[in-house]
Amino acid sequence: MALQQIVQETVTGLGYDLVEIDRTVGGLLRITIDWPWQPGTEFFINVEDCEKVNRQLQFALEVDGVTYNRLEVSSPGIDRPLRNEQDFERFAGELIDITLKAPMGESAAGMVNPTRKKFRGTLERDATGHGWQIVWSDAPALKPGQKISKKRIPAPLHALGFMLDELREARLAPVVDFKGRKPKQEA
Structure with missing residues (x-):
């Protein structure tokens, strides 16, 4: 065998x-x-x-x-690979890292660099409910204790729709929180 x-x-x-x-x-x-x-x-x-x-x-x-x-x-660990539809269903709403097989190309003109293949964001169902999308913001990460100005304009959210066969790799983003797990936010 x-x-x-x-x-x-x-x-x-x-x-x-x-x-x-x-x-x-x-x-x-x-x-x-x-x-x-x-x-x-x-x-x-x-x-x-x-x-x-x-x-x-x-x-x-x-x-x-x-x-x-x-x-x-x-065990799969905190950076668990996502391999099939059931894994994506299970971890919808979580922060993930994806790598595309091919760069986005000219279809992404204006949104992101057309040669970009790696993304980190929240995994969600797309508008049709049949595909997947990753949603992210290019806002810089806050430093511990940093105050945010009330006048600051939030960075826009970006969304990238994809099919599972377009991915080279997908993993849960390794986020360590020493205060314990938090329940998923209900939409």
């Missing part, structure tokens, strides 16, 4: 979702797992989950004769 199939069957058989498989030249086999998403619930992978999957994968890979030097099972 192929490595992808062995890992997929083992991980889903234990009740988890396979997020990513990474195999390095040095023999490291890195498996990233997550809980299946159910709207309205949010569970996080812990060390015991990774240990359980690691033990089961060791047996499955040994039976099928897959060679590796080290096996590493982990």
Whole structure:
């Protein structure tokens, strides 16, 4: 059996979702797992989950004769990759980073640099409800303790619509907040 199939069957058989498989030249086999998403619930992978999957994968890979030097099972982390429609649905309203396969070109004239391929903004459904868009502002980040003038004109918001097949990579933006998670803002 192929490595992808062995890992997929083992991980889903234990009740988890396979997020990513990474195999390095040095023999490291890195498996990233997550809980299946159910709207309205949010569970996080812990060390015991990774240990359980690691033990089961060791047996499955040994039976099928897959060679590796080290096996590493982990959670997706704060910069989780977004790979499919379900991931985008799950993280709508969150801050994400996207990289396009090709630059925007002349269609973006006036809005952004036509050679730009990387964007950071809030993930939203587009006006049709079938596609996706990223919304951002080019306002400079505020420094801690900086006061904002009441006369200051806010920077305009930009929106870029995209289809999933136009993306090279999409990830949650790694935002660290030591005061704890905040619930998503309802629209």
